[in-house]
């Protein structure tokens with residue numbers, strides 16, 4: 001059996017026996033726990049020079065981290081990855097900004113990852129790379145003579161070619177991505193957009209049946225596929241139900257009114273928070289029957305706060321929250337609670353279970369695991385309602401949610417009213433439909449299908 005080597009921008013700090021964070025970290029850890037293997041990435045530390053830093057072992061997993069120099073961090077991470085690629089991948093081209101030097105820094109750090117990883121590799125290792133920070137890593141490894149199977153899973157959306165082409169280095173990026181053996185996407189929309197670019201603009205030719213996803217390009221065979229990431233449904237429900245967690249959530253709830261609408265996001269402009277706040281204001285204006293009874297709680301810890309666009313969205317939201325509360329609050333009622341910090345999963349999951357509705361309305365999202373966690377946390381007898389953006393990857397599977405367009409404030413306001421007035425039978429039916437799909441597309445299945453396809457391709 002070949003060893004699994006996972007490479008991601010960050011290696012999550014893990015200790016043996018400790019509960020781990022959600023999302024990518026949980027998926028990666030699961031994959032590694034099953035087979036054993038190596039997890040390689042940046043330590044999160046910025047030091048004088050970029051250098052290999054530490055290796056330590058937790059059970060069957062070896063964690064290997066590297067440090068980044070200030071210039072590398074600025075150009076690769078803060079610059080090209082988060083200020084050019086991230087907005088373009090999320091269709092926010094007006095927010096992106098391109099500097100050739102930052103793109104060169106991105107390439108330089110991908111090369112550095114490859115040089116630091118190569119001595120650790122064995123000939124039959126399978127290498128699974130994660131996300132938009134490392135689009136060029138396979139090409140860097142190939143240049144060093146690495147012939148192992150290398151796959152990339154993109155956690156973000158992949159946009160339509162016309163949007164991707166707004167990045168001046170788009171052709172070079174696509175050529176580098178074609179150095180992978182397998183490219184995995186969250187949804188058919190992302191996968192088709194990538195294929196469309198390669199077939200129409202990069203000289204690729206489809207191989208085999210039209211839907212096989214295999215493309216011949218630059219003399220190599222590249223396979224593409226759709227692997228929707230999921231959650232551990234039973235684990236989420238168990239966390240939501242643990243008595244001590246529940247007590248904590250009930251205490252939190254005691255400060256709120258009868259009806260709780262919850263949103264949980266990283267503070268990121270792709271998550272549509274400003275539009276959501278405005279939609280909530282419209283809901284309060286148009287459905288006064290809920291006044292005095294409803295609380296909208298937005299949990300959004302700052303992220304990437306050393307980037308200007310992120311500082312701006314933070315300022316905007318603070319102003320909006322103040323304005324909306326100023327307009328509607330009463331001495332005994334504050335309609336909007338804006339919590340600018342993260343919460344541990346053992347607080348978050350029971351809070352999901354307590355909320356009558358969850359508003360997940362990104363302008364674009366690769367998947368959005370909050371939507372799936374919310375559904376998994378519900379009591380099947382008395383579930384809450386998921387209001388979901390049609391532009392979240394999760395909407396491709398969770399068609400039984402109340403789907404909304406995040407640019408349509410009136411539509412979102414109506415959906416809030418509908419969620420709070422929905423008969424319990426309808427809620428149960430919708431919940432059951434979503435659970436059936438989520439059980440089929442669990443985190444285990446995502447990991448097993450990707451690794452099997454990469455190994456057996």
Ligand code: ADQ
Nearest residue numbers: 022023155264265266299301342343365366367368369370
């Ligand atoms: P993210 O953009 O970070 O991830 P998301 O999928 O919503 O977004 O969340 C990932 C995890 O972070 C979830 O487990 C969630 O519980 C946790 N989380 C989010 N906000 C939190 C908060 N305020 N407090 C505490 N925990 C919070 C990227 C892509 C997504 C894709 C994931 C996984 O942008 O589209 O779903 O990777 O592939």
